[in-house]
Amino acid sequence: MSVTLNEAISKLEAENIRLTSQRIAILEYLSAHHIHPTAEEIYHGIKENFPGISVATVYNNLRLFTDLGFLKEMKYGDASSRFDFSTKPHYHVICERCGKITDFYYPGLEDVEMAAGKITNHEIHSHRLEVYGICEQCQKEQKEGVQ
Structure with a gap:
């Protein structure tokens, strides 16, 4: 939501x-x-x-x-x-340089939860996905030689 x-x-x-x-x-x-x-x-x-x-x-x-x-x-x-402030299901991309967190929306990974539950016999309640990289601003600064 x-x-x-x-x-x-x-x-x-x-x-x-x-x-x-x-x-x-x-x-x-x-x-x-x-x-x-x-x-x-x-x-x-x-x-x-x-x-x-x-x-x-x-x-x-x-x-x-x-x-x-x-x-x-x-x-x-x-x-x-x-x-x-957004509780609507979404994931995050996190910049490894500056720590900026950006939301991204992707179809739910409920099948991953189901597979994890079956493989491990855990009762799965939720998941979170974080993707790490370098944001656009930090890439620009790296190209310009800004530390």
Whole structure:
């Protein structure tokens, strides 16, 4: 399910969750920036307009949005979690140089889940696909000799 800002606000209202200006700012940031930001990036992106906001407030709201199902937390090892405002099934291409994450849509790989379950006798619940390479901007910088 792909979520819009208005749908997220409607979900908060339906759950009787107060629409604070900070919550709205976080949602607006997520809606405007399709970079799969970390909590820190969101914090730095909105703190100018909300000098009293803390990173903890950002984290708490991101957790709330994740629990309500319209935000997806992406965990990669020990690195900071990134947050994806699109919960519609999709995959990611990750730049090995700058870390940029780009969404791409491809038919579901449910047959892979089924095969993995049969081969391993696991009950499979989900999967994720990550493809790694060098993004267009980094390729350009490499050609120009920028480090």
